[in-house]
Amino acid sequence: MNFNITALVPELFFLCMVLALMVQSLGSREWKPPVEKWLPFGACAAFFVTITGFHLHGSMFWDVYKVDLMSQFFKIVITFGFYVVVLNASRQPTLEEGKRADYYMLLGFSTLGLMLLASSVELITIYLALELASYSMYAVIPLRAKDKGAAEAGIKYILFGAVATALALYGLSYIMASQHTTYIAELMNKSWSFADQPMAVVGLSLFLGGMFFKLALFPFHFWCPDVYQGASNETAAFVATMPKMGAIVVLCRLAVLLKPGLEITTILAVLGALSMTFGNLSALAQTDIKRLLGFSSVAHAGYIMVGLVSGTPEGIGAAAFYGMAYLVMNLLVFWIVSRVASDGRNLKLNDLNGLYKKAPVLAFSLAAGAFALVGLPPTMGFMGKFFLITSAWDHGYNWLVITLVVNSAIAIYYYLSLFRHAFTEESAPSQAAPPDNGWFASAGAGMLAAAVLLIGMVPAPLFNFAINAGKTLYGITVTFGGGGH
Amino acid sequence: MDFGYPVLTILIAFPLIAACGLFFLRAPQVVRYYTMAVSLIECLLAVPLMGFKLNADFQFVEQIDWVHQWGLQYYLGVDGISILMVLLTIAVLPLCVMCSWTYIGKREKEFHFCLLFMTSAVLGVFCALDLVLFYVFWEAMLIPMYLLIAVWGGDDRKYASLKFFLYTLAGSTLLLAAIVAFRVTGGTFSIPDLMQMNFSFRFQFWAFLAMALAFAIKVPMFPFHTWLPAAHVQAPSAGSVILAAVLLKMGTYGFLRFCLPLTPAASHYFAPMMIAISIVSILYGGAIALGQSDIKKLVAYSSVGHMGFVTLGIFLFNQRGVEGALFQMLNHGIVTGAMFMMIGAVYERSHSREISKNMGLGKYMPGFMALASFGFPGTNGFVGEILVFIGAFKQSLIIGALIVPGALLAAAYMFRVSLKMAWGTPSSASTWRDLNAREWIYLTIPAVFVLWIGLAPTPFFKVIDPSVNKLLNDFDQRKVAAVETEQPMQTAAADALSLLAEKE
Numbered sequence: 001m002n003f004n005i006t007a008l009v010p011e012l013f014f015l016c017m018v019l020a021l022m023v024q025s026l027g028s029r030e031w032k033p034p035v036e037k038w039l040p041f042g043a044c045a046a047f048f049v050t051i052t053g054f055h056l057h058g059s060m061f062w063d064v065y066k067v068d069l070m071s072q073f074f075k076i077v078i079t080f081g082f083y084v085v086v087l088n089a090s091r092q093p094t095l096e097e098g099k100r101a102d103y104y105m106l107l108g109f110s111t112l113g114l115m116l117l118a119s120s121v122e123l124i125t126i127y128l129a130l131e132l133a134s135y136s137m138y139a140v141i142p143l144r145a146k147d148k149g150a151a152e153a154g155i156k157y158i159l160f161g162a163v164a165t166a167l168a169l170y171g172l173s174y175i176m177a178s179q180h181t182t183y184i185a186e187l188m189n190k191s192w193s194f195a196d197q198p199m200a201v202v203g204l205s206l207f208l209g210g211m212f213f214k215l216a217l218f219p220f221h222f223w224c225p226d227v228y229q230g231a232s233n234e235t236a237a238f239v240a241t242m243p244k245m246g247a248i249v250v251l252c253r254l255a256v257l258l259k260p261g262l263e264i265t266t267i268l269a270v271l272g273a274l275s276m277t278f279g280n281l282s283a284l285a286q287t288d289i290k291r292l293l294g295f296s297s298v299a300h301a302g303y304i305m306v307g308l309v310s311g312t313p314e315g316i317g318a319a320a321f322y323g324m325a326y327l328v329m330n331l332l333v334f335w336i337v338s339r340v341a342s343d344g345r346n347l348k349l350n351d352l353n354g355l356y357k358k359a360p361v362l363a364f365s366l367a368a369g370a371f372a373l374v375g376l377p378p379t380m381g382f383m384g385k386f387f388l389i390t391s392a393w394d395h396g397y398n399w400l401v402i403t404l405v406v407n408s409a410i411a412i413y414y415y416l417s418l419f420r421h422a423f424t425e426e427s428a429p430s431q432a433a434p435p436d437n438g439w440f441a442s443a444g445a446g447m448l449a450a451a452v453l454l455i456g457m458v459p460a461p462l463f464n465f466a467i468n469a470g471k472t473l474y475g476i477t478v479t480f481g482g483g484g485h
Numbered sequence: 486m487d488f489g490y491p492v493l494t495i496l497i498a499f500p501l502i503a504a505c506g507l508f509f510l511r512a513p514q515v516v517r518y519y520t521m522a523v524s525l526i527e528c529l530l531a532v533p534l535m536g537f538k539l540n541a542d543f544q545f546v547e548q549i550d551w552v553h554q555w556g557l558q559y560y561l562g563v564d565g566i567s568i569l570m571v572l573l574t575i576a577v578l579p580l581c582v583m584c585s586w587t588y589i590g591k592r593e594k595e596f597h598f599c600l601l602f603m604t605s606a607v608l609g610v611f612c613a614l615d616l617v618l619f620y621v622f623w624e625a626m627l628i629p630m631y632l633l634i635a636v637w638g639g640d641d642r643k644y645a646s647l648k649f650f651l652y653t654l655a656g657s658t659l660l661l662a663a664i665v666a667f668r669v670t671g672g673t674f675s676i677p678d679l680m681q682m683n684f685s686f687r688f689q690f691w692a693f694l695a696m697a698l699a700f701a702i703k704v705p706m707f708p709f710h711t712w713l714p715a716a717h718v719q720a721p722s723a724g725s726v727i728l729a730a731v732l733l734k735m736g737t738y739g740f741l742r743f744c745l746p747l748t749p750a751a752s753h754y755f756a757p758m759m760i761a762i763s764i765v766s767i768l769y770g771g772a773i774a775l776g777q778s779d780i781k782k783l784v785a786y787s788s789v790g791h792m793g794f795v796t797l798g799i800f801l802f803n804q805r806g807v808e809g810a811l812f813q814m815l816n817h818g819i820v821t822g823a824m825f826m827m828i829g830a831v832y833e834r835s836h837s838r839e840i841s842k843n844m845g846l847g848k849y850m851p852g853f854m855a856l857a858s859f860g861f862p863g864t865n866g867f868v869g870e871i872l873v874f875i876g877a878f879k880q881s882l883i884i885g886a887l888i889v890p891g892a893l894l895a896a897a898y899m900f901r902v903s904l905k906m907a908w909g910t911p912s913s914a915s916t917w918r919d920l921n922a923r924e925w926i927y928l929t930i931p932a933v934f935v936l937w938i939g940l941a942p943t944p945f946f947k948v949i950d951p952s953v954n955k956l957l958n959d960f961d962q963r964k965v966a967a968v969e970t971e972q973p974m975q976t977a978a979a980d981a982l983s984l985l986a987e988k989e
Contacts, residue, residue, distance in 0.1 A: 367628075378625060382624075386665075390555065394666075401665070406659075408654075409651075460551065
């Protein structure tokens with residue numbers, strides 16, 4: 001067993017942080033540790049530690065755990081997401097005082113699981129990391145003070161999750177039985193055509209089903225809008241973004257198996273097309289913002305498939321980049337939702353009326369987020385979508401690309417209604433709590449919006465990172481330094 | 486020509502940067518003066534464009550890598566086709582600020598922000614030589630325009646703005662697919678490079694359709710025109726001015742810049758269809774305009790007709806036709822812009838857009854705008870329209886004969902409105918105040934241009950001629966070379982069928 005401790009610094013740092021949270025959550029009922037005072041700094045430090053480790057590489061634990069560009073890219077994204085989620089949750093009104101340390105501990109464990117997932121290159125390891133990430137999620141979702149809806153959402157998530165993971169495990173056994181290995185690197189050289197290996201293809205489909213559940217891809221999406229709606233706004237921000245990064249990284253790694261033209265690739269493409277169409281059409285009818293975002297994330301899961309089925313390093317890079325864009329855009333929108341609902345209620349579209357007057361910075365940031373989700377330039381959403389379709393064109397799935405662009409046209413309506421309510425409607429006087437308009441809310445929203453716009457205008461550095469990460473998966477050596485734009 | 490600084494980048498970036506400055510201002514009056522100053526500085530910044538050399542090359546070119554690995558470039562330049570549009574856009578900005586001086590009474594800061602943002606985006610569209618950069622500006626322009634209609638528009642603004650947004654965005658999504666296809670097939674996003682390439686007819690066929698849909702909606706051509714009257718009627722007068730003067734031109738500019746040079750064979754193939762649609766637009770727009778009692782609607786439908794002349798001129802593929810189309814673009818911008826400003830001025834007094842409530846304004850309104858609109862000799866409308874006519878008759882007698890009624894209709898509805906509004910019996914106008922100095926200024930400037938272009942169009946010809954010649958030469962060389970016997974529709978159907986058969 002080879003073990004290189006320097007390559008694990010980001011994970012170890014994170015583990016220490018989570019252990020500290022665990023200690024704090026273990027105290028007696030009277031001990032109310034000041035978690036929210038130090039955790040944002042810790043999360044920020046974890047983010048920077050991960051950034052400094054961007055070039056680490058190595059494989060360890062009998063090669064089941066591989067630190068490479070792809071894993072580091074996603075670890076940076078995940079720790080960034082955790083940082084924002086922690087900041088966002090630190091003003092959560094619907095969390096009971098005594099449960100704060102536990103709440104953050106669970107979020108932390110889930111994130112740690114996702115970080116491990118980013119580096120797992122063997123199916124059983126992937127499964128274990130996935131479980132670590134999932135179990136804490138099951139406990140976090142119902143934590144919304146005295147809310148029946150949250151409990152319902154929690155139950156739904158557990159039931160769906162249990163079935164999906166059971167299927168994944170079942171599929172794993174098929175793959176192992178027919179291909180005699182669980183290492184992705186070895187699986188890559190096996191045949192995945194249905195004619196040669198029917199059992200393996202069925203197994204892989206089931207295993208992917210487990211990932212699709214995390215990603216909320218049609219038809220594994222049914223939990224998604226309900227859970228978003230039931231969970232508190234801050235928890236929904238976590239559920240909407242972070243587990244999807246885990247799913248995307250695994251799919252990116254498995255995408256090397258998916259050569260264009262294989263049955264399984266076509267299934268993926270069809271599911272992607274159905275997912276984006278179904279998600280967008282359902283979102284048109286929503287009035288609850290979190291449900292709307294839930295269906296929108298079903299659509300976005302479909303978009304990501306476009307990059308994965310292209311079977312090129314560029315496609316995988318584009319999917320990874322889009323995953324990052326998705327995380328930042330959604331965190332931005334959820335940040336605003338959480339701040340506008342300063343008493344923790346669920347927001348309807350009408351609650352956004354007149355936001356431009358009540359909280360101009362939030363309204364402007366919401367505009368940036370909504371237009372990024374549509375994929376309008378100059379936002380990172382546009383760049384992500386553009387990279388996706390360029391990488392996928394002429395690789396046998398042109399119809400999928402056309403479906404994607406047509407779907408953007410459908411999607412515009414409901415994202416525009418976010419914008420429309422915030423900017424063009426006047427608010428009626430109401431009893432509801434006013435939006436949080438303080439410096440904390442504005443600064444967070446403003447910085448995320450700036451990131452969305454800035455990366456949209458200068459996507460080159462991050463995109464190169466993603467492309468190089470995609471290349472490493474195909475075993476293409478990447479030289480550091482240079483690269484220019 | 487080198488001015489030691491990037492002329493086009495500054496032109497595009499300055500309004501945007503200046504717009505951010507608006508957030509630090511408070512008093513509405515200060516906001517107006519500030520924006521006015523910004524728009525005048527923008528005009529000054531355009532002075533180096535006078536160094537435009539009279540040839541067909543792209544000039545003031547700037548080229549920087551944007552995303553190297555993906556072949557994206559920040560690539561700007563103007564030629565004879567785009568420079569007039571750039572100048573028109575810049576010239577319209579101060580007029581818009583002036584005509585909304587008292588018209589806009591709420592959220593002035595945001596309004597002027599939208600105006601400046603809009604100007605940046607539109608300039609970007611006309612200057613971009615990289616397909617993706619073009620698309621970025623093309624889409625970025627939607628948001629401020631949407632806001633202009635949705636916030637400061639009339640009573641039905643919600644409907645009109647949504648329709649505008651959905652229509653134009655839906656049209657341009659396929660444009661993005663076409664752009665990507667060009668990259669994958671041609672290997673580059675750079676428009677000048679792509680202009681040198683010969684694509685297969687089948688590729689051109691689909692690329693043309695995808696692009697033409699986006700541009701036809703923007704123009705708007707006949708079956709896709711329904712968003713325009715709604716948007717025009719509801720938009721505030723500055724919004725209508727920008728919409729009429731600049732935005733519609735983006736569609737026809739797209740045809741000239743993309744469809745003809747990039748997909749010549751397909752353009753040739755589809756020309757009969759485009760000509761037919763253009764003729765329908767001319768006749769339909771004119772006929773509907775004749776029946777309107779709402780002045781803004783009337784001008785909106787007349788725009789459909791006038792833009793029909795432009796697309797007709799483009800798809801005639803002869804020198805006179807394309808020159809006429811370019812002139813008509815410029816003139817329609819000036820004339821219709823001016824008409825909307827006048828309507829705005831009238832509306833501020835009568836608070837009605839009905840013709841019957843605005844009669845007898847001859848004292849105030851310079852009537853010859855209407856004359857220019859239907860192409861009275863001596864005004865600029867005449868130059869453009871006569872060129873399209875010459876081109877049409879050159880092409881075929883039938884096309885020429887078919888558009889004559891279009892011109893007659895234009896005369897009819899313009900006479901009707903000017904007769905009633907300028908020389909009718911005053912309904913409520915007798916008590917109104919006269920035009921003030923500001924209104925005189927913003928109405929005189931276009932009037933000067935109307936007469937100048939109408940009486941002495943030579944300098945404008947000198948600017949556009951080399952580029953038009955090059956465009957048509959390229960087109961003639963390549964339209965035949967690439968035509969193949971295959972039928973793209975049938976090929977695609979066969980492909981789809983064989984794919985299905987394979988599955989079963």
